[in-house]
Amino acid sequence: MRSLETPPDSLSDCRECGLLQRHPPLPRGGVSECARCGGLLHRDRPDSLNRTLALTVAGMLLFVIANSFPFLSFEMQGQSTRTTLLTGVVDLYQGGDWPIALVVLFTSILAPGLQLALLLLVLVPLSLDLMPSWLPRLFRWVRTLAPWGMMDVFMLGILVSVVKLSDMATIIPGASLFAFGVLILVLAAAQAALDPDLVWARLPTGADLAPGLRPSDDRVTCDVCALVVRPSAVVREGSHPHCPRCGDLLHRRKPMSIQRTWALVVAAIICYVPANLLPIMTVTSLGRTQSDTIYSGVVFLLTHGMWPLAVVVFVASIFVPLLKLLILVFLLVSVQARSAWRPRDRTRLYRVTEAIGRWSMVDVYVVTILVALVKLGNLASVQAEAGAVFFCAVVIMTMLAAMSFDPRLIWDVLEPEYVGDSERSGRPASQAS
Numbered sequence: 001m002r003s004l005e006t007p008p009d010s011l012s013d014c015r016e017c018g019l020l021q022r023h024p025p026l027p028r029g030g031v032s033e034c035a036r037c038g039g040l041l042h043r044d045r046p047d048s049l050n051r052t053l054a055l056t057v058a059g060m061l062l063f064v065i066a067n068s069f070p071f072l073s074f075e076m077q078g079q080s081t082r083t084t085l086l087t088g089v090v091d092l093y094q095g096g097d098w099p100i101a102l103v104v105l106f107t108s109i110l111a112p113g114l115q116l117a118l119l120l121l122v123l124v125p126l127s128l129d130l131m132p133s134w135l136p137r138l139f140r141w142v143r144t145l146a147p148w149g150m151m152d153v154f155m156l157g158i159l160v161s162v163v164k165l166s167d168m169a170t171i172i173p174g175a176s177l178f179a180f181g182v183l184i185l186v187l188a189a190a191q192a193a194l195d196p197d198l199v200w201a202r203l204p205t206g207a208d209l210a211p212g213l214r215p216s217d218d219r220v221t222c223d224v225c226a227l228v229v230r231p232s233a234v235v236r237e238g239s240h241p242h243c244p245r246c247g248d249l250l251h252r253r254k255p256m257s258i259q260r261t262w263a264l265v266v267a268a269i270i271c272y273v274p275a276n277l278l279p280i281m282t283v284t285s286l287g288r289t290q291s292d293t294i295y296s297g298v299v300f301l302l303t304h305g306m307w308p309l310a311v312v313v314f315v316a317s318i319f320v321p322l323l324k325l326l327i328l329v330f331l332l333v334s335v336q337a338r339s340a341w342r343p344r345d346r347t348r349l350y351r352v353t354e355a356i357g358r359w360s361m362v363d364v365y366v367v368t369i370l371v372a373l374v375k376l377g378n379l380a381s382v383q384a385e386a387g388a389v390f391f392c393a394v395v396i397m398t399m400l401a402a403m404s405f406d407p408r409l410i411w412d413v414l415e416p417e418y419v420g421d422s423e424r425s426g427r428p429a430s431q432a433s
């Protein structure tokens with residue numbers, strides 16, 4: 001009953017436009033791109049699993065160091081505070097700003113830490129040629145967590161915070177700041193070294209290869225492991241069809257893609273207004289109190305001669321969220337209008353939207369770091385304000401919106417057998433035949 005099609009290294013559906021294509025084995029370091037939309041199909045990563053394992057072990061050690069020692073100290077008029085990565089989260093939580101505390105905890109500590117731990121749990125058994133039954137589930141989680149680890153954005157937040165405080169106090173970098181810096185590079189290298197297709201290819205599928213699957217044939221592709229399956233070969237648990245290899249739920253297109261994306265985009269647009277109008281933090285220094293909005297934070301950097309940083313914060317915090325929302329609205333409207341206009345360029349726009357969103361978190365991190373560092377009572381203190389909560393919500397919701405949108409819908413209208421969004425998006429594989 002577990003019969004399915006050809007292995008993923010020779011036949012796959014493009015993740016971005018859904019075109020079925022066969023690609024020959026790649027030369028060392030080679031790349032194959034989709035013939036229709038230009039999306040990346042596969043990259044050959046030499047010695048992928050061993051390199052990823054080595055980098056993950058190094059990353060785990062750095063992660064422990066980065067979380068064990070103070071990463072910044074703040075000195076002002078003989079008084080000082082020291083802060084670890086967790087301090088800001090705890091201070092925000094105690095100050096009643098638990099939504100931001102949770103988001104910062106998840107994106108700067110939990111997601112990267114879990115990602116490293118899960119990678120170890122997957123790669124160590126694989127290197128010993130073991131195949132425990134929980135392995136596919138854990139590896140699915142590695143993929144899910146990847147976009148949420150934002151240590152690099154946190155580092156930019158540290159840079160902005162140090163500049164903001166430079167004329168108020170002395171900032172001393174701690175041991176863990178260096179570990180943190182190296183960890184960001186190691187994590188990026190591990191992600192670049194990892195070839196998920198190699199891990200999936202090691203997993204048993206009970207494969208009954210059926211060569212000759214043509215682009216027009218009825219099929220479902222697993223969103224997680226990219227296995228191409230005939231609907232008749234799908235394993236079912238209850239009424240839900242599951243991937244025979246990784247166990248994830250199978251669907252032709254992301255379920256309710258248009259409706260979910262619209263809901264998140266509209267909610268994000270509503271939150272974008274208070275996020276920019278309300279102050280994100282209040283700074284008290286030597287008895288003087290001043291509220292900062294996102295915009296006034298940019299102006300502060302500009303008036304202090306830090307224009308490169310001002311440009312970065314303006315682009316990340318004001319320009320990128322707005323651009324992202326506009327692009328998503330454009331994509332949604334064009335898909336619903338069944339537009340055939342430049343599908344390749346629209347797919348490219350989607351790719352950009354997915355990649356840039358996380359950098360908007362930088363202002364949320366700046367607030368967190370300042371709250372943790374500056375707490376000397378009346379002498380100097382920083383409080384998070386409502387604007388930061390709305391801003392945090394905008395960033396998370398635009399990220400979720402981009403993830404909910406299915407770029408294959410852009411191409412579906414060009415297919416001769418196109419039957420309409422309501423039928424295609426979210427139609428479970430079991431009803432396909």
Ligand SMILES: [Zn+2]
Pocket residue numbers: 014015016017018019034035036037038039
């Ligand atoms: Zn494509």
Ligand SMILES: [Zn+2]
Pocket residue numbers: 222223224225226227243244245246247248
């Ligand atoms: Zn799968």
